[in-house]
Amino acid sequence: MSTKRWAVTRYLFMEQLQLLWRTYAFILVAFVILPLLFAILTGNLSHYSFGSTLTDLGIGAVFGFFILVTMSLTYDNFKLFIQNGISRKTYCQAKVINLIGLSFGMEIISALYNFLVTAPARGHSGQAFLDTTVYSLYDHFLGTNLFVNILGYMAFNWIFFIGLGLTGMAIGSIFALLTKFARNIAIIAIPVLGFFLLVFLSNTSTSPSDYNLDGLVNFLKFLMGYHANAQPGYFNPTMPMLTMMVGCVIMGAIAYYFNQKLKLKK
Amino acid sequence: MSIQLQAITQQFHGQTVLDNLNLTIEPKKIYGLLGRNGAGKSTLLNIISNRLFPTSGTATLDGETLHDNDQTLGQLYLMSEVNMYNDHSRLKKLIDSTALFYGDFDRAYATQLAAKFGLNLTQRFGKLSTGYRTIFKLIIALCVPADYIFLDEPVLGLDANHRELFYQELIDSYTNRPRTFVISTHLIEEIANLIEHVFILDQHQIIVNGSVSDILDRAYMITGPDADVTAYTSGLNIIGQDHLGGITANYVYGALEDNRPIPDTVTVERLDLQKLFVNLTNAKEAAAHVN
Numbered sequence: 001m002s003t004k005r006w007a008v009t010r011y012l013f014m015e016q017l018q019l020l021w022r023t024y025a026f027i028l029v030a031f032v033i034l035p036l037l038f039a040i041l042t043g044n045l046s047h048y049s050f051g052s053t054l055t056d057l058g059i060g061a062v063f064g065f066f067i068l069v070t071m072s073l074t075y076d077n078f079k080l081f082i083q084n085g086i087s088r089k090t091y092c093q094a095k096v097i098n099l100i101g102l103s104f105g106m107e108i109i110s111a112l113y114n115f116l117v118t119a120p121a122r123g124h125s126g127q128a129f130l131d132t133t134v135y136s137l138y139d140h141f142l143g144t145n146l147f148v149n150i151l152g153y154m155a156f157n158w159i160f161f162i163g164l165g166l167t168g169m170a171i172g173s174i175f176a177l178l179t180k181f182a183r184n185i186a187i188i189a190i191p192v193l194g195f196f197l198l199v200f201l202s203n204t205s206t207s208p209s210d211y212n213l214d215g216l217v218n219f220l221k222f223l224m225g226y227h228a229n230a231q232p233g234y235f236n237p238t239m240p241m242l243t244m245m246v247g248c249v250i251m252g253a254i255a256y257y258f259n260q261k262l263k264l265k266k
Numbered sequence: 267m268s269i270q271l272q273a274i275t276q277q278f279h280g281q282t283v284l285d286n287l288n289l290t291i292e293p294k295k296i297y298g299l300l301g302r303n304g305a306g307k308s309t310l311l312n313i314i315s316n317r318l319f320p321t322s323g324t325a326t327l328d329g330e331t332l333h334d335n336d337q338t339l340g341q342l343y344l345m346s347e348v349n350m351y352n353d354h355s356r357l358k359k360l361i362d363s364t365a366l367f368y369g370d371f372d373r374a375y376a377t378q379l380a381a382k383f384g385l386n387l388t389q390r391f392g393k394l395s396t397g398y399r400t401i402f403k404l405i406i407a408l409c410v411p412a413d414y415i416f417l418d419e420p421v422l423g424l425d426a427n428h429r430e431l432f433y434q435e436l437i438d439s440y441t442n443r444p445r446t447f448v449i450s451t452h453l454i455e456e457i458a459n460l461i462e463h464v465f466i467l468d469q470h471q472i473i474v475n476g477s478v479s480d481i482l483d484r485a486y487m488i489t490g491p492d493a494d495v496t497a498y499t500s501g502l503n504i505i506g507q508d509h510l511g512g513i514t515a516n517y518v519y520g521a522l523e524d525n526r527p528i529p530d531t532v533t534v535e536r537l538d539l540q541k542l543f544v545n546l547t548n549a550k551e552a553a554a555h556v557n
């Protein structure tokens with residue numbers, strides 16, 4: 001890795017770690033400490049379970065949200081880097097390296113937390129815990145070896161986090177090119193258009209129409225890993241993983257393309 | 267080894283800001299980039315530092331593109347009016363990040379300069395006044411190990427004492443480590459003795475490009491009674507005029523005719539850089555006067 005790329009990656013990593021630390025500190029205060037104080041003040045301490053509150057934190061979900069948001073922050077870092085003679089290409093590459101590394105680290109921490117803290121606290125076995133996650137559709141496909149299933153679950157989540165981060169990067173790169181006015185319009189218009197699209201889709205699926213969506217439904221099932229008569233738990237996880245990887249490549253390409261267009265706004 | 271701009275054109279919303287501009291910036295020289303408000307000086311510097319994309323044309327350093335190239339971009343530094351740093355960042359942290367990205371950053375000199383200017387490096391960038399933001403950016407510019415330093419309005423918001431201090435530090439820094447400085451400013455008189463070479467940007471083009479001494483050797487103020495001055499300057503490249511009572515001053519840019527006798531009533535003096543600039547860029551037809 002070139003010196004510059006290494007320097008930018010290290011800088012971004014340290015920035016992300018600091019933000020991540022603050023995010024979890026905020027979550028801890030908001031969802032553990034404050035409810036505890038509230039329970040003490042209202043005399044309902046008997047209804048408060050420190051253990052269950054701590055085990056319900058969902059640190060993986062928090063990280064998913066975190067990586068989506070922080071990866072979308074583009075323009076301020078672009079200004080800093082171009083001021084310091086760093087190219088757009090290096091900035092983008094360092095961001096992706098950082099995303100892959102941080103996601104990997106956080107997925108390991110999240111898995112350790114889930115299987116060593118949350119699952120025992122809830123009285124679940126490792127396999128039973130897997131059955132409560134999104135990966136429950138796939139958690140028997142690789143056999144009965146729990147370790148292998150956990151590895152599959154971790155790989156699934158890792159790719160998902162990378163996809164979320166790349167989506168954030170793509171959105172952030174596009175928004176960084178817009179003026180403040182255009183950005184505000186987009187923030188309002190996109191959810192409204194999305195709502196109308198949903199209404200349109202739900203109407204077409206509930207009322208008789210000229211559209212035959214069977215092909216689309218079968219394709220979506222295929223992407224999800226459904227195969228002939230497969231029961232939930234026995235879906236093939238390779239398909240959604242490949243689908244997510246293709247999504248990652250598309251989002252990465254969009255992020256890179258728009259990142260190359262970044263320029264000073266004033 | 268030099269920065270080369272070839273056929274640079276920049277348009278914003280159909281309006282031409284720079285028109286087919288060619289320029290060479292050589293190493294270890296101090297340049298002045300002069301132009302009126304809106305002439306395109308900042309745009310030009312932003313194109314060189316790859317913060318903006320030109321509509322057409324190329325910018326290279328030693329034959330290598332400056333577009334999206336860490337190697338070439340790392341050899342230059344642009345201190346601009348626009349604040350490129352995050353308001354929440356502390357100055358010490360910004361110095362750390364500059365040192366991380368550029369390498370070989372002169373921290374000792376930065377600390378020394380901060381003390382001289384009375385700048386507390388534990389402050390946040392956003393809390394600084396306009397003057398102190400400029401001072402901070404100047405400190406970085408003087409300490410960064412780049413070979414080409416571009417200073418866009420380097421004394422914006424600085425009081426006279428701080429301006430003096432900056433010019434002195436610039437000279438000292440240049441003496442200790444010769445490198446290229448390109449200074450874009452409206453305070454021409456203050457930098458006139460500092461710069462070796464000047465670019466004057468007007469009407470979207472470079473209308474003057476040469477060493478300051480050569481240029482000033484060709485710039486004259488010819489004063490005397492109106493009729494005598496008019497007769498003496500007839501056929502010369504008159505770039506401006508002033509009248510006071512019956513006395514006329516004609517500003518001439520270009521060689522005088524050696525065989526033309528100077529009347530006793532007429533005096534010929536050299537123009538200073540600011541007066542030359544004002545006269546060259548005052549009229550819309552200024553470019554027509556430039557040889």
